[in-house]
Amino acid sequence: MEKASLDLDDKLNEHFAGRVVRKDLTQLIKEGANVPTFVLEYLLGMFAATDDEDSIQEGVNRVKNILSENYVRPDEAEKIKSRIREQGQYTVIDKITVRLNSKKDVYESEFSNLGLKGVPMTSAYVKQYDKLLAGGIWCMIKLDYYFDEEVKDNNPFIISNLQPIQMPNMDMAEIFEGRDQFTKEEWIDVLIRSIGMEPTQLEERVKWHLLLRLVPLIENNYNLVELGPRGTGKSHVYKELSPNSILVSGGQTTVANLFYNMSTRQVGLVGLWDTVTFDEVAGINFKDKDGVQIMKDYMASGSFSRGKEEKAASASMVFVGNINQSVDSLVKTSHLFAPFPDAMRNDAAFFDRIHYYLPGWEIPKYRPTFFTDRFGFIADYLAEFMREMRKRSYADAIDQYFYLGNNLNQRDTIGVRKTVSGLLKLIYPHGKFTKEEVEEVLEYALEGRRRVKEQLKKIGGMEFYDVMFSYIDKETTEEHYTSVPEQGGGKLIPEGMNKPGHVYVAGRGSSSMIGIYKLENQVVSGTGKHEKSGVGSDRAARESLDTAFRYFTANIKSISSSISVKTKDYLMHIEDMQGIGLTEELAVAELIGLSSAALDRPIQESLVVIGNMTMGGTISKVPEFANILQVCVDAGAKRVLLPSSSVQDLQTVPSDLLVKIQPIFYSDPIDAVYKALGVN
Known part of the structure; x- marks a missing residue:
């Protein structure tokens, strides 16, 4: 594998000379200089893009010197301006943006860290590097100082030389021709190395997940969610790799900041960046009530309405966050969007706009061995390639x-x-x-x-x-x-026979969600008590269970003459298997559980009971029949016990759902007991 890595390094240096860098060098310098990765790697690509160790060391030292001497820190801006004035000429590294001043018919530049504005720029540089006009680029700029007091509005700072240290333009033919020299597997490894990871240490599926993180940067209006454990690099790509992406930390935002500011009439983040990433989804919070609605509109159509205007933008939306419990537990008891805030959590229309859910739990926590010391594309070269695509x-x-x-x-x-x-x-x-x-x-x-x-x-x-x-x-x-x-696997309702007295029931919980509950009944010597645990203070559930026991004692002879109530105690425990609050639809299921325990006979395997009854034995109609059936199938049920009044509702159930489950109909509570126990 080591030999293959070296071969890949040789191929990269041959076909993409000056466009690649050894990735461990970036980390080496990054720790001492707070410069964007894409700027750092561009400099390394200029001075250390070789596989000769001595030349690399020389190049690294040169880059370090350039950064310490010329990189402008915002807090040192005045000191650098003074140095330019006193020395008459000085070279700085800064981000420079240009706009046309049509009143004066001149191009004027603005320096991000140095804080200079209105510095004249020759049209030759603008023609050569058009990105100066579109968001600006990081450059190495030689500045002269000449103050002429006779000239009105004279700006003493003059640009005598400008050299971009970001990709000033992109030759796509170079990428297309270069790609022809690599196999699919090699090219994937090159891309993985370009984001700083070592592909030989990763499983094939993990490589695909890492590639998918790049899709929002290469595809317009792409909506991605990635939730998983901490320490798997969910936000790294969007923060460090591309100058075209912004990370919104903390979650607190406004419609004006994100979409459109009505007072300044300026488009927000979605109009300025290729990708807007929300770090830590649990904290997403719009100050405006209509924030989530506008976001839904934008995610669906790539446009949004503010006032009388409709605006379009192409920014992708990425939502990353942490899952703090096991995925198995979430899949069984809730849903995988549970970490989202309340305003979104149960909004199906919002989540329906997500194009892909990346399973972050499948990406291992980063260890030192996962980071590559091989060659990959300079971050800015990769970012510009994705932007062009x-x-x-x-x-x-x-x-x-x-x-x-x-x-x-x-x-x-x-x-x-x-x-x-x-x-x-x-x-x-x-x-x-x-x-x-x-x-x-x-x-x-x-x-x-x-x-x-x-x-x-x-x-x-x-x-x-x-x-x-x-x-x-x-x-x-x-x-x-x-x-x-x-x-797959890990169903709530296991295959095989249950113990006598154990019965599963489906019903609508106190949270209004439909869920699965397990009733465990046991018979011991006693004086005819019905003791319940797991019910807590839920009055409706308790009354439904009491209804079942009263019906059981009143109709015991219709079930079996061998059952005794007065010399036995009946113990019952209920488990809310999906944590959605207890249901009151328990009476029929508990009657079956009591009978099963008393007769020491288990109910049919993989069976779920649906339906409720009154004290007099009247069976209630089942609302939302198809939804309840879907929940039963998802939980692993093979059979469902239903009131006969639900026969007419079968036509509301999709055929591919019906084929997965065997419906068994009962006409009254005693019939339900016999059918559940498999007695003809």
């Missing part, structure tokens, strides 16, 4: 070989196509890819959008039941389905 789209690449399955709606299709386009632009910028290579990207794209849809199903119910994502091969007409790893 935003003007292109490969969203239609799948149409040549595949159809998307019928479970994908319009939003799903847009999300999948955008992911495919972004990844193809990263891995195959020259536009040369095979059917198998498109298929590989398509499968990965479908998985991330399905992860979004699986959570939407939990938040929004049957509206989002279409999660069986697939694609169809145009040539063979074969349909391939895509699964989501964390959805």
